[in-house]
Amino acid sequence: MQKTLKLGASIRGVGYHVSAWRHPDVDPRAAEKIGHYAELARIAEAGLFDMVFFADALATRAIDSPLGAAARYPGDAILDPLMILPALAMETRHVGLVATSSTTYHEPYHIARRFAALDHISGGRAGWNVVTSFSNREAANFNRAEQLSKPERYARATEFLETAIGLWDSWEEGALVADRQSGLFFDPSKVHAVNHVGPHFQVAGPLTSSRVPQGRPLIVQAGASEEGLDLAGRYADVVYSIPRSIEAAIANRRELQARAVKFGRTGDQILSMPGVQVISGETEAEAREKYRVLLDIVDPLTALGMLNRQFGDVFTPEMLDEPVPAEGPAEGTSYSVARESVKRAREKSWTLRQLCQRVGLGQHFQIVGTHDRAAEVLAEWFTSGACDGFNVLPSHTPGNLADFVEHIVPRLQQRGLFRTAYEGATLRENLGLAPL
Numbered sequence: 001m002q003k004t005l006k007l008g009a010s011i012r013g014v015g016y017h018v019s020a021w022r023h024p025d026v027d028p029r030a031a032e033k034i035g036h037y038a039e040l041a042r043i044a045e046a047g048l049f050d051m052v053f054f055a056d057a058l059a060t061r062a063i064d065s066p067l068g069a070a071a072r073y074p075g076d077a078i079l080d081p082l083m084i085l086p087a088l089a090m091e092t093r094h095v096g097l098v099a100t101s102s103t104t105y106h107e108p109y110h111i112a113r114r115f116a117a118l119d120h121i122s123g124g125r126a127g128w129n130v131v132t133s134f135s136n137r138e139a140a141n142f143n144r145a146e147q148l149s150k151p152e153r154y155a156r157a158t159e160f161l162e163t164a165i166g167l168w169d170s171w172e173e174g175a176l177v178a179d180r181q182s183g184l185f186f187d188p189s190k191v192h193a194v195n196h197v198g199p200h201f202q203v204a205g206p207l208t209s210s211r212v213p214q215g216r217p218l219i220v221q222a223g224a225s226e227e228g229l230d231l232a233g234r235y236a237d238v239v240y241s242i243p244r245s246i247e248a249a250i251a252n253r254r255e256l257q258a259r260a261v262k263f264g265r266t267g268d269q270i271l272s273m274p275g276v277q278v279i280s281g282e283t284e285a286e287a288r289e290k291y292r293v294l295l296d297i298v299d300p301l302t303a304l305g306m307l308n309r310q311f312g313d314v315f316t317p318e319m320l321d322e323p324v325p326a327e328g329p330a331e332g333t334s335y336s337v338a339r340e341s342v343k344r345a346r347e348k349s350w351t352l353r354q355l356c357q358r359v360g361l362g363q364h365f366q367i368v369g370t371h372d373r374a375a376e377v378l379a380e381w382f383t384s385g386a387c388d389g390f391n392v393l394p395s396h397t398p399g400n401l402a403d404f405v406e407h408i409v410p411r412l413q414q415r416g417l418f419r420t421a422y423e424g425a426t427l428r429e430n431l432g433l434a435p436l
């Protein structure tokens with residue numbers, strides 16, 4: 001049987017476009033309405049997506065540079081994904097439910113317990129996107145002036161995951177017997193203390209939850225540094241990455257498979273799902289028109305705010321109609337995606353306004369073209385070994401996600417590259433991962 005690709009719908013407020021809330025088809029307040037997320041989960045499930053995926057951060061992001069930028073940024077009024085997902089579990093039956101949670105600002109017992117609850121509530125559809133967080137603003141909300149160094153954050157993350165896995169394993173399969181006749185509720189020989197003692201955590205266990213339907217929730221990871229790749233190689237079932245070219249994606253997937261092998265796993269136990277944004281139409285002209293509307297609604301102040309957050313206070317509104325400066329900013333940031341955007345703007349001789357429009361729409365791998373062409377590009381990535389599937393990043397919701405489900409999914413199915421019905425009962429089964 002031909003291998004089929006996997007799909008995630010990455011959901012952030014009302015879309016990845018920084019001014020998506022201004023799109024004429026979008027409810028500008030929907031990012032804090034549960035009905036919006038329920039609608040997106042139903043659309044994703046109608047499209048047979050493997051999962052909906054929620055990014056998260058533990059601090060506001062906007063900076064007021066240039067002046068006025070902060071007040072125009074919509075991304076700081078959002079809901080905690082772990083509060084959204086149980087509601088979505090009640091709205092859906094098949095689609096996986098993945099939330100981002102930080103290992104830097106939680107304790108393993110909290111996280112293991114919450115994701116165990118989500119796995120029970122959803123009947124085996126829970127996933128945890130493990131992040132170490134990356135900003136001092138998050139540190140400032142958790143008793144620190146500055147964040148821990150990257151090696152420290154990843155050392156904590158590794159011990160965190162080890163401990164969480166110990167907690168999920170603290171109840172063996174079949175430990176909960178609930179036998180009315182004998183009066184035995186659980187089999188004490190199958191429930192174990194954890195007694196973890198390490199540099200960051202001391203956790204006795206066991207967990208206040210019997211073994212979850214998936215054995216353990218799906219582990220997703222997104223860090224791209226050496227330390228991040230090692231963490232993925234050791235624990236991740238799925239990696240969300242943001243390569244901008246097919247070549248970069250192929251190299252990234254090979255690297256991840258090698259890391260899995262380094263930690264005693266096999267290459268097929270780790271799935272690469274790069275982010276992609278698709279803006280497509282029946283005709284090239286229709287796709288271009290959708291793209292133009294999206295570029296037009298980018299608020300230049302908001303986009304300048306994003307650039308200044310990444311590069312320091314280097315861009316001003318007065319520079320908008322000048323070419324992107326030939327020197328400077330590109331080297332000044334640790335955000336590789338932002339560096340690449342500036343580099344591309346220089347190569348194409350864009351003005352700062354044009355760069356702002358592109359940055360505002362999203363700095364991920366993008367396909368703008370006919371539905372047929374979009375499906376062809378996705379097929380090419382998958383069949384050439386660049387990925388195991390895609391994390392779809394809608395520009396605005398629900399419209400752009402609905403477009404993907406209506407036009408791209410059937411084209412992938414016609415090529416035999418995507419399922420026509422869910423195969424399994426759990427997220428792990430649908431992803432084709434071996435039982436634990």
Ligand SMILES: Cc1cc2nc3c(=O)[nH]c(=O)nc-3n(C[C@H](O)[C@H](O)[C@H](O)COP(=O)(O)O)c2cc1C
Pocket residue numbers: 054055056057100102130131132133134222223224225226227228229240241242275
């Ligand atoms: C595609 C992608 C998605 C990410 N999503 C989140 C997120 O939702 N929340 C978060 O705190 N960090 C997120 N991160 C940040 C990573 O978890 C990590 O902290 C950051 O990339 C720095 O580590 P690195 O140098 O290993 O990449 C994401 C990173 C990537 C590459």
